Amino acid sequence: MPLPPLPTDAIAIGVHVDDWRGAVAAAGDALERSGSTSPEYTKRMIGVIDEFGAYVVIAPGLALAHARPGPDVHTEGLSVVTLAEPVAFGHPHNDPVSVVLGLAVTSGDEHVLLVAELANVFNDPHVIPALAAATDVDSIRSLLGVTAPPEEQQ
């Protein structure tokens, strides 16, 4: 099962941020732009890291920002943000982070297939540096093996 289509609004390339909070906020902004979440979800994603630390940096250079399902999640969504300058999240092995994924799900069960597919994509260690170096949305989609949503296709 491939990942669901990724709207252009859910992708941000070469974003300038000051710190990890800015990086997570950028992933939250992209989720909001694509209609998946409301701003409260972005605050909750930052809150997860405030509470539990930088464990969301699950691989070298990659953070998977997320929070629990809630009323601020309208539809399941994924966003992809690449940073112009990598930032430290405070992880002992995987800093600095240059790619931030934002993940929003509406229930604990439905996301298992989505996450399994993410694992498939990122089991290839070349994907993270290639995403960080990508300069256009089509390259990002191609690396993730996803399409644009039907309304964006010519």
Place this chain on the structure above:
Amino acid sequence: MKIVALCGVGIGTSAILKVNAERALARLDIEADVTATDVAGVKSVGFDAQVILTSSELVEAIGKTNADIVVIDNYFDVDELVAKLETALG
């Protein structure tokens, strides 16, 4: 055998850890039940687990346990999971 994959909120990262831990166990030909959970649930879900897989950031939050705590640096690196699970279970 029971293995717990732990993250802060019990979705997302712990689910990725669970998926890749199952791939590592298949490669090792070990049968085990892998459960994803959050910090709040690890006491009840993890009490009879043999291994708890997690990030170095969350080790303190686990508290007292009889399980082996195995810290995974790269959640997408099945080779790392294979090597560390083999050590913990061997």
